[in-house]
Amino acid sequence: MKEKPQQTGFKVAAYLNMAADFTHNFTDGLAIGASYLAGSTIGLVTTITVLVHEVPHEIGDFAIL
Numbered sequence: 001m002k003e004k005p006q007q008t009g010f011k012v013a014a015y016l017n018m019a020a021d022f023t024h025n026f027t028d029g030l031a032i033g034a035s036y037l038a039g040s041t042i043g044l045v046t047t048i049t050v051l052v053h054e055v056p057h058e059i060g061d062f063a064i065l
Contacts (some may be wrong), residue, residue: 017064028054 028050036043 013064017061022059024057 032043032047033049035046
């Protein structure tokens with residue numbers, strides 16, 4: 001009986017996606033924090049913009065993983 005080869009390429013892609021997602025979310029947080037330092041209105045607009053941007057981004061990540 002032959003053994004199934006392990007899917008190491010899939011695991012590597014998943015870990016790379018998670019690392020990229022962490023970096024992306026970290027920089028989003030920095031942008032939101034910096035925008036609130038500029039003013040509450042700018043901070044609110046930036047927060048809404050990032051949230052609207054993150055919905056399709058996270059759906060894409062879910063499809064990959």
